[in-house]
Amino acid sequence: MTEAPALPVEWRPRTTRLVAYATAGAIIVAMIVLAVFVAPQFTIVDRVLMVVFGLGLAWILHMLGRCRVGADESGLTIVNAFRTRRLEWPEVVDVTMTVGDPWPRLDLSDGTALGVMGIQGAEKKLAARQVTELAALLKTRAEAPDPT
Template sequence: MSEKTGTTAETTAGSGTTFQFRPRKVRYVATAIAVVFVVVFTVVAFLLRSEWTGAYFQTSDQVAMVGIGVMLAIGVLMFARSRVRADESGIEIRNLIGTRRYEWKQVEHVSFPDGASWARIELPDDEYVTIMAIPAIDGERSVVAMRELRRLKAAAK
């Protein structure tokens, strides 16, 4: 793994190298927000029974509050699981939910439109798929990843 860019290039049997990229800043922010959710909802759960609020809170209400914090944390951490893998034959994109692989012959362009938050691959009939693993917030790391994806796309022709 390149320390500066956070990319990996793995050699796989028979297919050359595989390029893999994951966001860095998004993972840090998502992890911090997830921790805050769990801590805040846990503190609120303990404070529910400490003062009279006009309602009777049970232990089950406290457990539910912690559960809500955990569920929100899991939702935020879904942003941290994004990844893109590419090789000479195609590109595999894992976003919030699910992973999908596209052969390079299906992909018309790999682009990063002006003002966009994430890169994308453009497909026929004006369709596109967002690559959440390559966010604008990662700056130079995202530029390096885009160059590599474009190089692999060009090599596949």
């Protein structure tokens, strides 16, 4: 069993962030270049809307790139693409991630589950290490110890 990491700790995907922000930057630059060099029949409003469209796409990519999981003494903060959720340690029962899953799933004490986009399954070794560390924290921070 892996030893639980020292708190506070934060897990973020590497590749997803790199791709999201690089693509966002490329889209913004491309839309600005397009707006400057587009055919003369396009008005200034059309050109501004091209840039605004690029900024909108960049914002969506930023929302995907900002995903993370933070753990501190009182619980977990799950930042997914469009929602942030704060959970106390007793609320989290287990973390599971099987081969092929896009991200792990937290099983909660109320019977629901929560996807954790801040750990990306595509980064196989990194994701496995992060899930193992999170599971170790859950084991040490659980409300009641295992009866083994």
